[in-house]
Amino acid sequence: MPQPHVQEAEAHLEALRDALAAHGITLPSLGLEAPSLAGSYTAPLIALGNCNLDTARALAAALREGAAG
Template sequence: MSEHDRDHEAQEALTALRTALDAHGITLPSLGLHLLSYAGRYTTPTLITLGNCNAATAQRLAAALATQ
């Protein structure tokens, strides 16, 4: 798998996660690609940073996951 493929896969996963969270009214302000993933020379997948959230957002996220 090339770097471009990993980046594309990570971007698709990020978009899917953002869309799913939005469907539950959840916004993670720091949700994005982990920039330090690009700094290494290793062929690891690009990481996705879930970011920080307040307690109310964490509760909504927990509730959304519990209903699945």
């Protein structure tokens, strides 16, 4: 039986991917965490994945910029 929250999780994943892209940030392994898709009692988890130092620096800068308003 498919998990009921998969479409919602995919929509949030795409929104996050778009928001990151607006800041020039790409997380290559951004996706739904496969083990979380096996459960039927919770919403799937979004795996942010690994990134290199430049991407981590850009992500931190974007978050600081957003927090500063």
